[in-house]
Structures are given as structure tokens and as C-alpha cells.
Amino acid sequence: MTDREIIFQIIQGDRNLFRTLVERYQPLVFRTCMGFLHNKEDSDDLTQEVFIQAYQTLSGFKGDAAFSTWIYRIAVNASLNKTRKSSKKLLVQRFEIVFGNSKKEEYSFSIPDNESPENILILKEHKEWVRNALESLPENQRTAIVLSKYDDLSQKQIAEIMNTSEGAVEALIQRAKANLREKLSATQKKKKK
Amino acid sequence: MNCQLCQKELEAYREGELPEGIMIQVKAHLGDCQDCAEMNQLFILSEKVIQEEKNLQSNPFLVTRIMAGIEEMAQGYESYQPVSIFQKVLKSALITVSLAAAILFGVVAGNLYKPLTTVNKIPAEMAYLNDAALESVDLLTN
Numbered sequence: 001m002t003d004r005e006i007i008f009q010i011i012q013g014d015r016n017l018f019r020t021l022v023e024r025y026q027p028l029v030f031r032t033c034m035g036f037l038h039n040k041e042d043s044d045d046l047t048q049e050v051f052i053q054a055y056q057t058l059s060g061f062k063g064d065a066a067f068s069t070w071i072y073r074i075a076v077n078a079s080l081n082k083t084r085k086s087s088k089k090l091l092v093q094r095f096e097i098v099f100g101n102s103k104k105e106e107y108s109f110s111i112p113d114n115e116s117p118e119n120i121l122i123l124k125e126h127k128e129w130v131r132n133a134l135e136s137l138p139e140n141q142r143t144a145i146v147l148s149k150y151d152d153l154s155q156k157q158i159a160e161i162m163n164t165s166e167g168a169v170e171a172l173i174q175r176a177k178a179n180l181r182e183k184l185s186a187t188q189k190k191k192k193k
Numbered sequence: 194m195n196c197q198l199c200q201k202e203l204e205a206y207r208e209g210e211l212p213e214g215i216m217i218q219v220k221a222h223l224g225d226c227q228d229c230a231e232m233n234q235l236f237i238l239s240e241k242v243i244q245e246e247k248n249l250q251s252n253p254f255l256v257t258r259i260m261a262g263i264e265e266m267a268q269g270y271e272s273y274q275p276v277s278i279f280q281k282v283l284k285s286a287l288i289t290v291s292l293a294a295a296i297l298f299g300v301v302a303g304n305l306y307k308p309l310t311t312v313n314k315i316p317a318e319m320a321y322l323n324d325a326a327l328e329s330v331d332l333l334t335n
Contacts, residue, residue: 015267022256030251044252051259052266126238133239149243181200184235 003067011059022051025068028151029075035146036079037086038131046082050075065160072161076143083135133183141176144169194218199229203236
């Protein structure tokens with residue numbers, strides 16, 4: 001059964017068929033959310049929100065683009081909204097830390113069990129760098145790099161999701177990589193000092 | 194090869210996408226330059242971090258959770274009954290009338306209330322006394 005057939009049936013009232021869509025696209029949505037949030041629990045919650053939003057607006061799906069493109073758009077927008085909210089929350093938390101009202105939130109990391117303690121420490125530290133470097137990128141560069149690195153999408157697919165040209169996506173990815181290089185190099189220099 | 198050029202080509206170098214001549218140059222530079230070698234290590238680590246996040250699996254019950262959420266939402270929609278205009282008007286009219294009645298009751302109850310007086314009543318025999326007819330005490334003394 002194709003996506004369009006399933007969607008048609010769901011709109012007709014067979015909402016149990018939505019499970020097929022969820023099973024088909026849930027890994028893709030989760031990966032995208034992970035690329036933006038870097039936290040498993042938050043990504044799980046956001047994936048749920050994305051599918052609920054998709055269900056609510058399913059009748060608005062015109063079928064001009066593939067369902068995957070449509071759900072990617074919802075996932076990217078939801079992730080960007082969430083990161084905007086989290087950065088505001090983080091600002092408040094930092095403010096609270098300065099005035100001693102709150103403890104710093106620990107980010108959750110998933111480290112493989114077979115890593116040595118030293119490697120775990122390096123990896124933890126590096127996760128924080130990568131997270132900070134990605135978060136400091138402008139939203140369109142971040143979107144392009146997440147879709148490219150986490151979802152392994154082609155520039156053509158990214159262009160379709162971002163509603164722009166392939167050339168623009170290529171430029172965004174190049175700029176994002178240059179920015180990440182710069183940030184990592186600055187971190188490296190800071191570490192040396 | 195200088196550091197700037199080397200760092201720019203690092204990703205393509207790691208993926209083996211560079212022409213053979215440039216691959217050799219980058220490799221040689223990485224052997225000589227500690228900064229670029231460290232930078233390369235940082236990139237390798239970054240890719241490891243991304244790879245690890247990519248390999249993470251979502252909650253195995255996520256599909257069930259999503260479907261339960263949708264079911265709950267759909268049932269909410271089904272149990273929702275639209276309110277007619279008549280009901281809306283009647284409801285606001287009823288609230289207005291109740292408020293007006295409450296105010297009116299307050300005013301009436303306020304007017305019916307008589308405060309207790311602490312002033313002593315003058316006995317009737319005292320009230321009929323003709324003060325003018327009384328003899329002046331001064332006259333008696335003189």
C-alpha cells in the first residue's frame with residue numbers, strides 16, 4: 001500500500017492505518033529530532049508531537065511532494081521551535097545559576113559500555129563541543145547539516161524539504177562546515193591554553 | 194601545503210575523495226603539523242559523536258505511545274458537541290439575569306436592615322413636662 005493510499009484511507013476514517021505511517025517514518029523523524037536536540041528522551045517526546053501534528057493536519061497534505069518530505073518539514077520546524085524554547089530556558093537556568101537558585105542541568109549522554117573511562121570522558125567532553133558548535137550555527141545552516149549528516153539525505157532532497165535550490169543547499173552546507181571548523185579550531189586553541 | 198588548505202580538505206581526505214596527489218600532500222602535512230593532526234582527530238571524534246547519535250534507537254513503545262495519543266485526541270474530538278447559538282445566548286442571558294437579581298436582592302436586604310439604636314427613649318411623663326412652667330432655681334435662691 002502506498003503512502004497516498006494509506007493517507008486517503010485515514011482521511012476516510014480508518015485512523016488505525018496511521019500506525020503503518022508511524023512505523024514507516026518514525027526512525028527518520030527520531031533521527032532528525034536527535035540531530036537537533038541531542039537527547040534521547042526529548043527526541044522521543046518530540047517524535048510523538050510531530051506525528052500527532054501530522055495526524056491533525058493530514059487533510060492538508062496535498063500530495064505535491066512525497067509524504068517523507070512533508071513529515072521532514074514538520075520534524076524540522078518542531079525541532080527548531082523546541083531548540084528556540086530550550087535556549088530561552090537555558091538562559092533562565094544560567095541566570096538562576098549565577099544567583100544560586102538552581103543547579104546546572106546535566107545533559108544525558110549515551111556512551112557505549114566497552115569504552116575506557118578516559119575515552120568516555122573525552123567523548124563526553126566532545127559531545128558537548130559538537131552540540132554547542134551545532135547549536136551556534138544559524139538555523140538554515142543547522143537544518144542543512146543535520147539533514148545531510150544525520151539523515152544522509154542528498155542535496156536535492158534537502159533542497160525540497162527546505163524549499164530552496166540545490167545550489168543554495170550546497171552553499172549552506174559549505175558555510176556550516178566552515179563555521180564548524182572554525183568553532184572546533186577555537187575550542188582546540190582554548191583547550192591548549 | 195599550508196594549514197588552511199589542509200584543514201579545508203580534511204573531510205574529503207578522510208572520506209578518500211581527493212585525487213591521489215593531494216591525498217599524499219595532506220597525509221604528509223598531517224605528519225609534519227601537530228595542529229592539523231589534532232584538528233583531524235577532533236573531526237574524527239565529531240563524526241564518532243554524530244554516528245553514535247544516529248545509531249540511537251527510539252523508545253520501543255514509541256509507536257504505541259503515538260497511537261494512544263492519537264486515539265485519545267480523536268475520542269476527544271468525537272465527544273465534543275458543538276454548542277448552538279441559542280444555548281450560547283441563553284447562557285449569557287441567564288448569567289446577566291442572575292447577576293442583576295443578586296444585586297437587587299442585596300439592595301433590598303440592605304434597605305430592610307434597621308440598625309440597633311443605643312439612644313435611650315425618654316419616658317412619656319418626662320416628655321410632657323412643661324419646662325417653661327418650672328420655677329427658676331435662681332428665683333428661689335434670691
